[in-house]
Amino acid sequence: MTTPTGRGLLHLAAAVDQPDTYEADPYIALTRLAERGALDFVTLGDSFGRPGPDALAVLSRVAPATGRIGLVPTVTTTHTEPFHVQAAVATLDWVSRGRAGWRPEVSATEEEARLLGRRDAAPAADLWREAGEVADVAARLWDSWEDDAEIRDVATGRFVDRDKLHHVDFRGSTFSVRGPSIVPRPPQGHPVTVVDTTEPHAYDVAARHADVALVGAAGPAQAAAARAGLRRRAAEYGRDPDTLRVLAALRVDLGGGEHAAEPGHGGGGPLPSDLGPLYRGGPVDFADLITAWHRAHAVDGFHLTPVEPRRDLERLVNGTVPLLQHRGLFRTFYPGSTFREHLGLARPANQYAALAGDPS
Amino acid sequence: MTSTARARKHVHLAAHFPGVNNTTVWADPRSRSQIDFASFEHLARTAERGLFDFFFLAEGLRLREHKGRIHDLDVVGRPESLTILNALAAVTERLGLAATVNATFNEPYEIARRFASLDHLSGGRAAWNVVTSSDAFTGENFRRGGFLDRADRYTRAAEFVATARELWDSWTPDGQPRPFAHTGQHFDIQGEFTLPRSPQGHPVVIQAGDSPEGREFAASTADVIFTRHGTLAAGRAFYADVKGRLAKYGRAPEDLKIMPGVTVVLGDTAAEAQERAAEIRRQQVSPQNALLALEQVWGVDLSAYDPDGPLPDIDPVVDSGLSQGRTRRGDPLAVAEEWRALSRAKGLSIRQTVIETTTRQSFIGTPQAVAAELDEFVRTGAADGFILVPHLTPGGLDEFVDRVVPVLQERGVYRTEYTGTTLRSHLGLKEPAHPVPEKGLTV
Ligand SMILES: Cc1cc2nc3c(=O)[nH]c(=O)nc-3n(C[C@H](O)[C@H](O)[C@H](O)COP(=O)(O)O)c2cc1C
Numbered sequence: 001m002t003t004p005t006g007r008g009l010l011h012l013a014a015a016v017d018q019p020d021t022y023e024a025d026p027y028i029a030l031t032r033l034a035e036r037g038a039l040d041f042v043t044l045g046d047s048f049g050r051p052g053p054d055a056l057a058v059l060s061r062v063a064p065a066t067g068r069i070g071l072v073p074t075v076t077t078t079h080t081e082p083f084h085v086q087a088a089v090a091t092l093d094w095v096s097r098g099r100a101g102w103r104p105e106v107s108a109t110e111e112e113a114r115l116l117g118r119r120d121a122a123p124a125a126d127l128w129r130e131a132g133e134v135a136d137v138a139a140r141l142w143d144s145w146e147d148d149a150e151i152r153d154v155a156t157g158r159f160v161d162r163d164k165l166h167h168v169d170f171r172g173s174t175f176s177v178r179g180p181s182i183v184p185r186p187p188q189g190h191p192v193t194v195v196d197t198t199e200p201h202a203y204d205v206a207a208r209h210a211d212v213a214l215v216g217a218a219g220p221a222q223a224a225a226a227r228a229g230l231r232r233r234a235a236e237y238g239r240d241p242d243t244l245r246v247l248a249a250l251r252v253d254l255g256g257g258e259h260a261a262e263p264g265h266g267g268g269g270p271l272p273s274d275l276g277p278l279y280r281g282g283p284v285d286f287a288d289l290i291t292a293w294h295r296a297h298a299v300d301g302f303h304l305t306p307v308e309p310r311r312d313l314e315r316l317v318n319g320t321v322p323l324l325q326h327r328g329l330f331r332t333f334y335p336g337s338t339f340r341e342h343l344g345l346a347r348p349a350n351q352y353a354a355l356a357g358d359p360s
Numbered sequence: 361m362t363s364t365a366r367a368r369k370h371v372h373l374a375a376h377f378p379g380v381n382n383t384t385v386w387a388d389p390r391s392r393s394q395i396d397f398a399s400f401e402h403l404a405r406t407a408e409r410g411l412f413d414f415f416f417l418a419e420g421l422r423l424r425e426h427k428g429r430i431h432d433l434d435v436v437g438r439p440e441s442l443t444i445l446n447a448l449a450a451v452t453e454r455l456g457l458a459a460t461v462n463a464t465f466n467e468p469y470e471i472a473r474r475f476a477s478l479d480h481l482s483g484g485r486a487a488w489n490v491v492t493s494s495d496a497f498t499g500e501n502f503r504r505g506g507f508l509d510r511a512d513r514y515t516r517a518a519e520f521v522a523t524a525r526e527l528w529d530s531w532t533p534d535g536q537p538r539p540f541a542h543t544g545q546h547f548d549i550q551g552e553f554t555l556p557r558s559p560q561g562h563p564v565v566i567q568a569g570d571s572p573e574g575r576e577f578a579a580s581t582a583d584v585i586f587t588r589h590g591t592l593a594a595g596r597a598f599y600a601d602v603k604g605r606l607a608k609y610g611r612a613p614e615d616l617k618i619m620p621g622v623t624v625v626l627g628d629t630a631a632e633a634q635e636r637a638a639e640i641r642r643q644q645v646s647p648q649n650a651l652l653a654l655e656q657v658w659g660v661d662l663s664a665y666d667p668d669g670p671l672p673d674i675d676p677v678v679d680s681g682l683s684q685g686r687t688r689r690g691d692p693l694a695v696a697e698e699w700r701a702l703s704r705a706k707g708l709s710i711r712q713t714v715i716e717t718t719t720r721q722s723f724i725g726t727p728q729a730v731a732a733e734l735d736e737f738v739r740t741g742a743a744d745g746f747i748l749v750p751h752l753t754p755g756g757l758d759e760f761v762d763r764v765v766p767v768l769q770e771r772g773v774y775r776t777e778y779t780g781t782t783l784r785s786h787l788g789l790k791e792p793a794h795p796v797p798e799k800g801l802t803v
Pocket of ligand 1 (some may be wrong): 568570572
């Protein structure tokens with residue numbers, strides 16, 4: 001689908017993080033709000049090192065209470081077994097009927113290492129290299145069951161065709177996994193991998209493994225350059241760059257009323273802040289900013305982190321989104337049912353399907 | 361608890377999602393997906409309609425293999441337990457949610473956090489079945505491999521659970537994070553937990569091993585035992601043994617609930633129930649499954665044998681490693697001798713012998729008869745309740761809930777509504793105290 005500007009539809013995502021929130025209802029409320037705005041997906045951050053529930057658990061709790069929106073928890077790869085990571089993400093895809101993603105993250109601090117007591121802290125560069133291997137083995141394990149492995153053949157007494165179940169025999173630099181997975185191939189084939197490149201060491205992992213990459217940019221030219229760079233690097237890794245969606249990550253403060261903004265903010269571009277570019281202004285001006293970036297072919301969309309979760313998401317959904325829809329830049333309903341369909345990404349082929357049976 | 365001191369002991373019930381072995385019949389036309397969320401939702405809602413205490417998921421971290429290849433005769437493939445239970449929390453309101461999670465291939469901080477998250481997100485309904493397998497075969501899926509000695513399994517599990525409880529208790533009662541530090545034989549960790557104390561204080565802990573060490577671990581630590589001792593005689597002996605171990609840990613008999621895993625087959629008449637039971641046993645042991653069961657005992661390839669013919673007269677090969685990822689049935693030589701004797705005495709074929717020796721249906725009869733038997737088990741100290749293992753996904757407990765639960769209620773031995781909101785309250789377990797650590801104990 002193309003828009004009046006001749007480009008693909010915008011993709012919009014929002015963070016549903018909320019401080020000191022451990023019960024399900026506030027997360028369900030925000031995700032439903034985002035779904036009312038037909039957003040592509042929500043994200044929920046996670047870390048062993050600060051208060052908060054397990055993000056993947058929260059979004060599994062949210063899944064049956066929502067219908068279409070993509071669900072992307074942060075999943076740390078440093079201390080958790082890769083086999084457990086992939087099984088949990090695959091299961092999120094099953095419970096959400098094809099709406100799961102994950103955002104790999106590393107745990108680089110001494111404090112986190114001491115919580116687990118299993119390995120010493122390591123440099124972020126090493127941990128991101130390992131995270132890339134986790135993304136690699138996860139995709140292999142998701143493929144370790146072919147889609148038609150389950151046959152239920154009464155005549156031969158076989159429930160599965162074991163030629164369609166594969167050992168992955170993965171050897172990474174710090175771990176190995178035999179496989180196959182205990183979870184059948186998830187509905188999307190591979191749940192969507194979202195990588196935040198505002199962490200510099202994550203850049204190559206994004207170029208190689210991400211379906212969605214988040215970039216930090218204060219203006220359309222910078223965003224366009226970041227997008228072009230990522231697409232180039234993806235191509236160097238042998239990927240078709242059109243299988244990568246690049247979204248600008250912005251913090252948004254829409255508290256300034258309909259049009260008003262503090263002097264020097266709003267109507268203009270985002271300003272740098274400690275936590276990344278911050279847009280401050282009203283929902284209408286923000287729609288103009290999105291429109292301008294989109295017309296400039298800067299990015300495929302935006303990942304927005306509301307400064308005041310409830311207030312700013314409401315303003316986004318009730319104020320900014322309808323304008324973008326009116327301009328024909330954003331969907332008014334979900335034509336597809338899976339997260340990949342929202343992103344316009346194909347269901348990936350199974351890397352083992354072409355092979356003959358597992359000889360081992 | 362009712363106010364009358366001599367109120368009849370209530371039966372506790374739980375629903376086991378059908379497992380990945382031949383108890384689960386997949387060739388039946390009513391059998392549905394073992395992985396679609398709809399199947400889990402159906403069974404969980406059925407259990408909640410039946411006012412069950414909890415819904416239970418088993419775990420296996422490596423697909424079973426036989427003769428070096430993936431075992432293909434039984435249902436296989438299941439979700440990661442905690443993730444699916446969080447989703448089930450959205451479609452149920454009171455039902456407890458129990459996940460089996462291995463203490464060998466995980467670390468306390470992470471598991472404590474995942475169960476505390478489930479407890480918060482479900483409003484106090486989480487339970488953890490702590491299992492301890494340590495085989496190198498399963499270990500090939502993990503960084504750590506099969507690193508744990510059999511003897512160390514339960515010392516690690518005990519320290520694991522104790523550490524998890526320290527983490528669950530670590531925040532102050534008014535919700536402030538407080539540092540913890542644990543140093544022991546297996547774990548040396550410190551820092552701050554990421555969650556306040558959860559609605560149950562501690563998620564319910566279930567134990568499922570049977571060795572003397574396993575029983576001791578349960579007596580010292582668990583809230584519920586999931587056991588295989590599902591006959592009246594074996595149940596009473598097990599019940600007396602385990603409850604007898606509690607006093608030395610300062611615990612009372614009601615602090616630990618004993619729940620055997622059992623199967624139920626119903627009929628309008630006793631004869632009809634028996635017929636249905638025989639038909640299910642036949643479905644559970646296909647000709648291919650009969651040969652496989654035999655090979656698991658004999659430890660050698662027996663594919664040339666006719667499942668409808670006699671048993672082999674060759675002797676088994678012990679520890680051949682032919683089958684990986686499933687529990688042994690005992691000493692192969694003794695088992696083989698027993699099976700051959702049975703086959704000779706009754707003139708049974710291979711398949712008939714396997715049906716006779718490996719399938720077990722605990723309660724067969726009319727709803728009235730089954731309810732009476734369940735009650736008798738509980739009344740006479742053979743169990744506190746039951747984990748029902750249906751043979752069909754996902755409708756395998758529909759009939760039980762529709763027909764047996766009302767009879768239990770009429771007998772006055774089963775709840776007519778949930779009175780509490782947490783799993784602890786369904787099970788009649790105490791709220792764990794929230795210790796206030798002495799100054800200086802945690803750094
Ligand atoms: C009723 C029952 C259910 C069990 N379920 C599981 C399970 O789901 N996953 C698992 O890894 N082990 C399971 N186990 C295995 C136990 O955790 C344990 O490894 C095994 O019983 C051997 O321990 P033991 O020597 O104390 O008996 C189960 C055991 C029993 C008795």
